[in-house]
Amino acid sequence: MPKHAFPQGLLATIHAAQRSTPTLPAMAQKDNDRPAAKTPRSLSGLRPFLRPYRLQITLAGLFLVLAAVSTLAFPVALKSLIDQGVVAADPAERVMALRGHFLALFGVGAALGLFSALRFYMVSWLGERVTADLRNAVYGHVVQQSPEFFESNASGEVLSRLTTDTTLVQTVVGSSLSMGLRNVVMGTGAMAMLIVTNPVVMTQVLGILVLVVLPSLYFGRRVRKLSRASQDRVADSSAIAAEVLNAIPVVQSYVQERREAQRFNSSTEAAFETARKRTKVRALLVGFIITATFGALLWGLYQGTQAVAAGTITAGHLGQTVVFVIILVSSVAVLSEVYGDLLRAAGATERLMELLDARSPVAEPTAPLALPHRPAGAAVAFQDVGFHYPSRPRLPALQGFSLQVAPGETVAIVGPSGAGKSTVFQLLLRFYDVGSGAITLDGVDIRQASLADLRQRVGIVPQDSTVFSTTALENIRYGRPEATEAEVIAAAQAAFAHDFITALPEGYDTYLGERGVRLSGGQRQRISIARAMLKNPPLLLLDEATSALDAESERMVQAALERAMAGRTTLVIAHRLATVQRADRIVVMEAGRIVDIGTHDALVARGGLYARLAAMQFGLDDREAA
Template sequence: MSSPTPAKGSPRSLSGLAPFLRPYRLQIALAGLFLVMAAVTTLLFPVALGGLIDNGLVPADRGQQMLALRHHFFELFGVAVALGLFSAARFYTVSWLGERITADLRNAVYGHVLRQSPQFFETTQTGEVLSRLTADTTLVQTVVGSSLSMGLRNAVMGVGALVMLVWTNPYVMAQVLLILVLVVVPSMVFGRRVRKLSRASQDRVADASAIAAEVLNAIPVVQSYTAESRESARFSASTQDAFRTAVRRTKARAVLVAFIIIATSAALLWGLYAGTQAVLRGDITAGHLGQTVVYVIILASAFAVLGEVYGDLLRAAGATERLMELLHARSAIESPAAPAALPAPAAGSAAAFEAVRFHYPSRPATPALADFSLAVAPGETVALVGESGAGKSTVFQLLLRYYDPQAGRIALDGTDLPSVALADLRSRIALVPQEPVIFSASALENIRYGRPGASDEEVRAAARAAHADGFLAALPEGYDTFLGERGVRLSGGQRQRIAIARAMLKNAPLLLLDEATSALDAESERMVQAALESAMQGRTTLVIAHRLATVQQADRIVVLEHGRIVEQGTHAELVARGGVYAKLAALQFTA
């Protein structure tokens, strides 16, 4: 039988952290031991205080009284030392657990998100993911590393103080206990509203983070359209919305805390009043009353802290839910359980599309490819041309298995793509995208991204082949120069050549060039085109090009329209045919 699903935002949602807690059972046991010892030591304090009042302050011989007082004060100091040591040990162990578990959780979520297919990012904003990795994990850390420990400690002390009070004053404390039950029930009911508002508040913060991430990644465009004020206003509106939701949450939580403190204090003051009446009647001693007073204070403060901790648990429960949603998201594209091995290609990989039909999940009514069939022989260079939206980039995305087609078959070297491990498949393919990606690292590490184990000389050889060595050597620190976030210190053509060098270093049997020379000036384009032609030798190459001058020497040109192949052949054949390609060529070459 499956266990019931925790209610949204309830503390039971924290059970999702169990797999991250399990490896640290020893540390958790130690933290629990120190926590219980600290709580027990606190509960011993009133007993020592009662002994001091009853035995150290009774009329007696002056010398004996001084000895008795000294003995009782030493007892109290011993309790204080034990409390300090156990509390310090508890604090260190619990804080270590909080930091360790949060780091593990953050790593697990990030690693899982990296393995999601592009379909996941069609519906999930990057800023939303970053908010969960930062703000939500920080909330979890606060609970695991602090609030939960405080809550458990105060729960132990509260229960212990209640037991002592019931044991010493059973009739009075039975009445107090009944009143406390009447306090807890409405507190739990009101806590549901706090839970909902906590989740809503975290969602609004994530919305603001998503806006900020999107805009900061497009600063040049924002500034070119002088949209700084508009974007500031949009972000301000989002943060204001988050603020209003947070205020509602805080107001509800403040009312909850106030109710718990006032109601429990009233109940416990009633018990204290009854205790003073018992002293006046001679039923108990003054020391007994002093002991009772301290236990009442411990119980009241424990309930007050538990009210605060409960609010933190509700917020952390919402954060845990959001993190678990990411962690339990299943990628639409996964490696098979028993992957087939790809044969070693002799001269480049062979790729085949058979009657492929595909539409993007976000556009189910519009086919990106329809009845698409294409066979690419090993070592062949095939160019894909056509208007924007014709399906050229979709061919690349299906080959890389970012998506699976709704119908048809795609194979690499005779092996169906779904039967191949994703790592094995993608290791056979090198991609040069239209918009090159430069990481916040040195030029050396950016090129080495294509093959992490490559030596410095191999990296430099790839840079020379891509005609990138000249400008890289001229940088202030040469290949070790930090290129800035997204390569802001380089021109578009320089970024493109680094991307080409990265792909050449990978040395894969299938090369995918998506407008690989689009950002180059005429001179650089000639140099890189020569380098690419050299790199194409001995491997299969698929080229996407809008500028037909770059693909005239391709073995075959495939013309796409609305996801279908309408023509294919060499440049000369297609021009002579006078079809779609001939019209495109006439427009470009005449211009």
């Protein structure tokens, strides 16, 4: 494994540890329905991400202890300086003693600086590394979720968890946790030294610290709750922004910029108000801790000066005691602050673990069956399929759907909007599992085949073509990443995309912009068709593949599609009759059911739904021709 590579098997380890965890609840639900981190123990979810870096954690712990010990050595060196150097009787001895003690103090400071620098580097490295691994794990897990996951969870919410929440985790792992452990060591050491050197003062200081810690715990719980709510409100803003930025043309064409800006403003104001409440409570906590610890320090100093005046301790002893008290109370103050950070990070970790705990209802089979290889095309069978979308459980998308498609056959599926045509494709790709019945590919139930094997056999040209923010070459190569440049160009030529691509400023190396904004709708569609051709699958799904093309482009692409369909099984969703008339069979759907099957001429002759659709289509074509 490369030094900074994502740890192999990490997701498997996480999944094994969380196998019994229930499916993630919808992230859009209200705050009072969402579990909150009650203690920093929620951070235990980070263990699988920390485990690969035991050596680095050990080194960080070693440097942390050495830095703390160096800090604790300072009061001892200061006592020796005062008692053996400053108040030495012989002036000549005093000068020599001062030199030696100041060199000793410098040595303590140099050691503190060295070990602190090493500690800072190691914990910062750990913070960055663990955060990167966590982001990779969450993102890699989310992209494997079925579309059902994204029906109930906004992409902006997921992005917020990948950015804001992981940043909180990075702050804790790379800073706060180390600071907390360092102050635990220093505070414990200072307490032990005070017990040994001045037990009377230590008893009184401990009593004051108890009065500091108890209210801190109360305020800390309130900070935790408000922190989780604040993170949720920020996620809401991110969800709104992601949704609107992906639909800018629609927003602007309906002149809704001001309304969307106001909606985002309302969301950010809600986030600000929650953050203000959290900051107010935390400010009260900080003010209380500073006041109480300062009082504890002054009380210890007062007691020490009384002891020096009474002659029971030396001035050096007083100086040592004062510094140890400072270390102790400052450690408690820092730990109270760190505790608040830990609670915030615990909430963020919970939110990230919710994503990692999510289980797609479309699961890989435990013992997948291999799909047989056919010389040409693929055999597809729908056997009494029934299906409801999870978000619409009472509205059937398919009912009693049965269809046999022979290898190499071209079958067109037509029907009004909402008839269930696209649902057929989504079930065939196993984006969802059927509610009843079965779908087989080459005689194998697709639920028994691996998802990768199934989807490698299927190529799809969707109605809304997707173009990624990269070059034209890489967009087409997405269909088969290992393809050579010559193979990509051949696919583009077959899809009649080569000419317009070579006309771009940098040809195939031209960056196409986010979502292909630099291309027309027809050009984006031809990129999508070239991508499917390059994949060269035995089963081709065309979902309104020519809907975005003008008449001339449609003729060219139709010719390309006919070449692509040769020797393959093809399912076509189309309203235009150019593709439908050439199909071996036409399946007519309505309300999730098959209402008729036949050739174009036979269906027109029989009348019914297809005849009405055809009449409407011909009427449209006549008007266009006129």
